[in-house]
Amino acid sequence: MHYRGLLYRALNPVWAREPLSGEGARRFGGRFNPKGTPALYTALSIMTAIREANQIGTLQPTTLVAYHADLTPIFDATEAQALRDHGLDPEDLAADDWRIRMREDGKAPTQRLAERLIREGYAGMQVRSFAKGATAADLNMVLWTWADGLTFVDDEGRLA
Incomplete structure (x- = not known):
């Protein structure tokens, strides 16, 4: 899929001066x-x-x-069949034990999915939020490649 529109992040102020870095995720890994x-x-x-x-x-x-x-291609993990075609079910994405699996197995199944999608050339993945209080309508966009398709909004230079 092709995504064009606004995206949002709520950053820890420690990382606010580098809103395009992806460094925290690189250092620690994520779902x-x-x-x-x-x-x-x-x-x-x-x-x-x-x-x-x-x-x-x-x-x-x-x-x-x-x-x-303005990003493409984006894998749509909200489509159950597309997800099954990549070896996972929607329930696998929501598994709370991903950190344990990462520690015990080296990588969680969701991280292995991300590696496959990156190899296939996907810039990112649209996926529902699993945060407390989120519903199926709450969507995230996880990006692995963004240099050419993402522009940080700071017209007044507030984070400069």
Whole structure:
């Protein structure tokens, strides 16, 4: 699929000056990127971005940013058959044990999916949010390649 529109991230203020880096995800790994693979975890709505960034405990200091996106190809993980064609079911994406699997097996199944999609040339993946309080309508866009299709919105140079 082709995605054109706004995307949002709620960043830890430590990373706010580098909203296009993907460095935190590269260092630690995430549900949809193994350690060593940079990724930007973005959301299609502001509220989803805030839910994603504050999943543990009470709301912590957060810097909300927006991007203009024009990205292709994007794998649509909300399509169950497309996901099954890549060896996973929707329930596999929601598994809470991905961190344990990453530690015990080296990579979680969702990280292996990301590696396959990257090899196939996907820039990213649209996937539902699994943050507390999220519904099927809350969507994320996980990006592995974004240099040519993502523009950070900071018209007034506030993070410069």
